[in-house]
Amino acid sequence: MFTNFPFFPQQASVQAGQVDAVYFFLVAVTAFFSLLIAGLIAFFAVKYRRRSDDEIGVAIHGSLALELLWTVIPFGIVMVMFGWGAKVFFDLYRPPAGAMEIYVVGKQWMWKVQHMDGQREINELHVPIGRPVKLVMGSEDVIHSFYIPAFRVKADVIPGRYNNLWFEATTPGRYHLFCAEYCGTKHSGMIGSVVAMPPDEFQAWLSGGPVSDSPVAAGEKLFQSLACNTCHVQGAQGRGPVLNNLFGSTVQLASGGTAVADQAYLRESIVNPQAKVVAGYQPLMPTFQGLVTEEQLIQLVAYVQSLSQQGATPSGSSVPTMGPTTGAASAQPEIKR
Amino acid sequence: MRDRGAEHFPGPLHQPPVVANVDAIQPHEHVEHPHHPKLQHHFDDMAQQTEASTLGMWVFLVTEVMFFGGLFLAYLVYRHADPMGFQEASNHLNVKWGAVNTIVLIVSSLTMAFAVRAAQTSAPPKVQVGWIVATMILGSAFLGVKVIEYADKFEHNLVPGPNFVWEGKYPAGAEMFYSLYFCMTGLHAVHMIVGLGIMTVIGIMAGRGQFDEEYYTPVEVSGLYWHFVDIVWIFLFPLLYLIGYHYANH
Amino acid sequence: MTNYLNNGHSLASWLLTKDHKRIALLYLVSITLFFVVGGFFAMLVRFELLTPAGDMLNSETYNKMFTMHGVVMVFFFLIPSIPAVLGNFLIPIMVGAKDLAFPRINLLSWYIYVLGGLFTLYAALSGGVDTGWTFYTPYSTAAANTHVMTAALGIFITGFSSILTGLNFIVTVHRMRAPGLTWFRLPLFVWAHYATSLIMILGTPVIAITVLMVAAERALHLGIFDPALGGDPVLFQHLFWFYSHPAVYIMILPAMGVISEIVQAFSRKNIFGYSFIAFSSLAIAVIGFLVWGHHLFVAGQSAYSGLIFSFISFLVAIPSAIKVFNWTATIYKGSVSLDSPMLYAFGFIGLFTIGGLTGLFLATLGLDIHVHDTYFVVAHFHYIMVGGAIMGYLGGLHYWWPKITGKLYSEAWAKFSALIVFVGFNLTFFPQFVAGYLGMPRRYHAYPPEFQVYNVLSTAGASILAVGYIIPLIYFAYSLFAGEKAANDPWGSRGLEWEIPSPPPTENFTVSPVVTEGTHQYVHPKQEVGLA
Secondary structure, three states: OOOOOOOOOOOOEHHHHHHHHHHHHHHHHHHHHHHHHHHHHHHHHHHOEOOOOOOOOOOOOOOHHHHHHHHHHHHHHHHHHHHHHHHHHHHHHOOOOOOEEEEEEEEOOEEEEEEOOOOEEEOEEEEEOOOEEEEEEEEOOOOEEEEEHHHOEEEEEOEOOOEEEEEEEOOOEEEEEEEOOOOOOOHHHOOEEEEEEOHHHHHHHHHOOOOOOOHHHHHHHHHHHOOHHHOOOOOOOOOOOOOOOOOOOEEEEOOOOEEEOOHHHHHHHHHOOOOOOEOOOOOOOOOOOOOOOHHHHHHHHHHHHHOOOOOOOOOOOOEHHHEOOOOOOOOOOOOOO | OOOOOOOOOOOOOOOOOOOOOEOOOOOOOOOOOOOOOOOOOOOOOHHHHHHHHHHHHHHHHHHHHHHHHHHHHHHHHHHHHOHHHHHHHHHOOOHHHHHHHHHHHHHHHHHHHHHHHHHHOOOOHHHHHHHHHHHHHHHHHHHHHHHHHHHHHHHOOOOOOOOOOOOOOOHHHHHHHHHHHHHHHHHHHHHHHHHHHHHHHHHHHHHOOOOEOOEOHHHHHHHHHHHHHHHHHHHHHHHHHOOOOOOOOO | OOOOOOOOOOHHHHHOOOOHHHHHHHHHHHHHHHHHHHHHHHHHHHHHOOOOOOOOOOHHHHHHHHHHHHHHHHHHHHOOHHHHHHHHHHHHHHOOOOOOOOHHHHHHHHHHHHHHHHHHHHHHHOOOOOOOOOOOOOHHHHHOOOOHHHHHHHHHHHHHHHHHHHHHHHHHHHHOOOOOOOHHHOOHHHHHHHHHHHHHHHHHHHHHHHHHHHHHHHHHOOOOOOHHHOOOHHHHHHHHHHHHHHHHHHHHHHHHHHHHHHHHHOOOOOOOOHHHHHHHHHHHHHHHHHOHHHHHOOOOOOHHHHHHHHHHHHHHHHHHHHHHHHHHHHHOOOOEOOOHHHHHHHHHHHHHHHHHHHHHHHHOHHHHHHHOOEHHHHHHHHHHHHHHHHHHHHHHHHHHHHHHHOEOOOHHHHHHHHHHHHHHHHHHHHHHHHHHHHOOEOOOOOOOHHHHHHHHHHHHHHHHHHHHHHHHHHHHHHHHHHOOEOOOOOOOOOOHHHHOOOOOOOOOOOOOOOEOOOOOOOOOOOOOOOOO
């Protein structure tokens, strides 16, 4: 349509159409009421213009009926907006089960993308179309925000925690990726592309990747080198809780409450272990804050996640849904830029 | 331009003295007595002035509640995030000093109330000044204790930052606790110091015989401020010193 | 004839004045200076954005420009503007008093404002701040290497100016009303300022303690908001927006009060739905404290908190809508005169309607995800703050200028510049809605080429808008020297302020008024109620 003067970006995700529909409704309501008020004012200003210097207006004080009318009708309209917007939001907020997970780390001033099979990208994100993708995102320094206008999705990327966003791309193409939270000098340079590809092309792209370890494999190595296994003993009671089948379960805490062992919980347990001590254990675990990078945290979290049936995402092994992946396979290592 | 005043727009209400919608031909009646020397001229009478001053102080105290409120919110959030750490750190504070300070402040509010009462009943200046000085002595004692406590923290590396050392089980929580401890008690201490300054001024005025039953508003509103600072401490003491006190090993 | 302007000519009689009218003028001069400073930063931003590449300024300088533009315009222009100039001048007169409740505190508030302003100017001149006016942590506490402390302290100090102004207004309205002036006979301008004052006293202390915590974290490495030190960066956002959202109502409510007065005066008709407008002002102030979370929809908070804040954000729009309808209904069967204040009022109503409705886009959860932190937001708030608040301020200045100065300005030039402002404003900010929905993020120094056309339109509009703001400076100044003298009531209006001379005497009233009915009751002796 208006390719030289577009009014909205391409709709390239399942969500985009839903968001645009709400948008068009609000545009229509805005246009209607703006034109109504402007029109009434213009009309009254002309019709009731002062015709002599000592003319005054009619003494009308108000009308309860009118007040109710223009309270109730706007209230009804905004409730429709609220409900519709909330529905779209909940769809945007809840990734479907089985979504493909990709880790993202934002840092001043670049995006580092880590696919579960080991592919790494800088300022680019390759995804297949027709498949829900969930991004698990952390920051190395300040708050950033991962924004793909064509997909209509955005989530802040906040240091000290993980935030998620999900989408399902529908149309192959290259789309803008922007950092949308001011983060310092090169904030407007922290941009890149999201490349959506048909599934077969995506598999091909994955296979053509570099020879790095998948995060799970790297995490396993870290787990040994950082001596986590001395307290978190496989399958047996050690000084620390058992990590097998931990991911996704609900944990009893020493303070009496509970917590769901998701990625955020795992990350927090590494950098601030005293915050949620598990019931029956002592607060002995040292903190690794400052001793591991965000990427290493991703690797550790991915590894612990892989120790659980619910969280199993493929590392080096091939799994039908992911297609043939490569860990240590042959192809020329290419650094994706 | 145009003047659409009296000539062009002859409403019945436009007539000198020009006070439309109003009915003020007679000057405002006032009782024939000399103005109180302390009556400020934009007020009609002392009653209005007193009411305005007191309301002004109450509004100001509301702003102070919101000011401290931000810190209390941060305390709430972080204590909820790490309850064990906060308890461990709180147990490390010296409850005796905290209790002493609490009693000192409560008594100082009592002496302050007596100071207001003295002014209100036209007590001799010496008596008024006496109560005010008593309040100031107690306030200074409070600050003295805080100096002792702060010095102790500095000595034992309990000031958050690069030199913070914590031998307990919850170092992260303890450091956050002490950040809030210093912010909250520090802000409170600043308010105490300002309070002492106010008391000095009030004391001097009282010594000059400026307060009696007809005019004691400054003492009253200063009293309100002092009581407020006291009440903030009443909240700070249990929240900072007494977390899990009953259960800790003492 | 002695009035407040010629009652003493020395510098001391101005700088040590207790007269609320002189203090209002002190504020007028200082906020105009800050407006020019803030406008200068805006022009640099807009010129840079003419081209997609960041070629005029380097990134760090650009980031400082938009930061300083925001800080100066929000804290040193918009928040004080109407209350400190028009409120200070008019509220005592409108309640029939000789001055505010605490004249010395009024003067102190001006000095505090100036001190805070000097701190901030110092921060700007000695290198600038580049955190954005929102100072998000941990960037502002850990990473920004610019003058965050000085700017934070400047804002901290200035906050007390706001608090003291609000305190003064509240006590004045409660305790200084003339005999017979009941609450429901008060002018709507006073209601608007009362509601604003509630926000000032309840909200400003929270930003004060928040910037203090940022300063403490920065200076003493106390870990409150920095995750590397164990803090929570989102806590800062909650504390910051707890004030800064109500702050936008501090900026708009007084303007709404001005519009209520102008619409009545220039329709020669009392307002339609007085109590609805009065209560709407209070409702906006109260509900406005409950919506801050809509700035955190993408920060990863629970979806249920998002639902609650979205719902309440929709509720806060309703009282504003009620006001717009009531103002429109006031013009119906009025005797409408299109003098410049009324032009500004009409501009306000139209642009505030658009601005307010675009706020609903942001309250809509699913939609906010896409437009948050884009130029859509920038356009929305400029429609409210510039198309709304500044037009209200200009309208008020034009309406009450004869009263304040005793002089008349050139109505022809005033009408002309109102038109320029309206055209320039829309050309500046409407394209930003489009750019924002297309995905252009805010605070971008350089941008992809497809956004250029909207940026060029916007900069062109800004240049026109600037002209529209400069012309009044000229004819207002000219009026002081060569303007016609104004009578007590040049507009044929109603209200206590129009019953006293222009300019008023220092003590406002020679005799204390006794009020028997509300303002804006127009009665013509020769006609029955009603027009031909």
